[in-house]
Amino acid sequence: MSSSNLSLSSDQVEEMQRHVEDCYPEEGCGILGGFADRVAWVIPITNILHSSTRFQMDPREQIDAFFKIEDAGGKLIGIYHSHPNGPEFPSESDVRESAFPEAVHIIWHHLDEEWNYQAYRIDPVVGFVAVGISLHRP
Numbered sequence: 510m511s512s513s514n515l516s517l518s519s520d521q522v523e524e525m526q527r528h529v530e531d532c533y534p535e536e537g538c539g540i541l542g543g544f545a546d547r548v549a550w551v552i553p554i555t556n557i558l559h560s561s562t563r564f565q566m567d568p569r570e571q572i573d574a575f576f577k578i579e580d581a582g583g584k585l586i587g588i589y590h591s592h593p594n595g596p597e598f599p600s601e602s603d604v605r606e607s608a609f610p611e612a613v614h615i616i617w618h619h620l621d622e623e624w625n626y627q628a629y630r631i632d633p634v635v636g637f638v639a640v641g642i643s644l645h646r647p
């Protein structure tokens with residue numbers, strides 16, 4: 510069963526935002542682990558490209574994150590990254606190189622000095638579709 514939604518706490522949203530702000534003007538990226546559609550871990554990962562238009566996760570940190578999530582009985586349920594200069598939707602390379610079709614992809618974009626996010630399902634064949642995020646208290 511694939512769900513079209515992801516549930517995050519306001520603390521987790523702030524954690525992601527702090528990370529992408531710290532990475533600015535480079536793209537920041539990270540992994541969301543959890544149970545069903547409820548996020549339990551926000552795990553920032555180094556963008557080894559150190560680019561403002563592309564990201565690639567540090568492979569070693571990525572594997573450590575997968576182990577941490579699996580050891581706790583959870584699953585990879587989301588990926589987040591930032592677009593320091595927009596746009597709010599996935600780029601061509603985000604779609605082409607999307608490796609986790611089961612994950613919800615959150616894109617943080619920086620426009621008019623403000624950070625906002627939007628979530629998507631990305632399929633290299635079909636493209637992307639926006640999905641909803643629900644927020645719960647910590």
Ligand SMILES: [Zn+2]
Nearest residue numbers: 590599600603
């Ligand atoms: Zn992107």
